[in-house]
Each structure stands twice: as C-alpha cells, then as structure tokens.
Amino acid sequence: MAVPKKKTSRSRRNMRRSHFALSKVNVIVDSQTGEYKLPHHVSLVDGTYNNRQVVTKKIKTEEEVA
Structure with missing residues (x-):
C-alpha cells in the first residue's frame, strides 16, 4: 500500500x-417576465429567447394527468 514519504506542508x-x-x-x-434566468x-417560464417565442408549452390533457 502506498504511503506518503514526507508530510505535506500547509x-x-x-x-x-x-x-x-x-x-x-x-x-x-x-425583461418580459421579471424572473431570474x-x-x-x-x-423557463414562457419559453422565449431574445424576445421571440421559441418553445411552446405542452398542455396536459386529463388522460395524461390521471
């Protein structure tokens, strides 16, 4: 098993x-939502980048929730 030969100084x-x-x-x-990002x-709140909508949120149906 390897051990140090000298003590490491502070x-x-x-x-x-x-x-x-x-x-x-x-x-x-x-600037639009006032949230940190x-x-x-x-x-992450509204899916915008550079004041353009780039991501649309998927709305969950009742079947997906249950």
Missing part, C-alpha cells in the same frame, strides 16, 4: 486547494 496543501474556489453564477432578470438561455 503551504503545499493550500496551494493545491487554490483552484477549488467556486465562482458566482451570472444571473439576469428576464441564465444569460443566453431560453426562459
């Missing part, structure tokens, strides 16, 4: 962890 440990930081997610407010993505 400096080396922290330098290794320096790339683990999380970055903030860029979120914008949709990711930039350059279709709005």
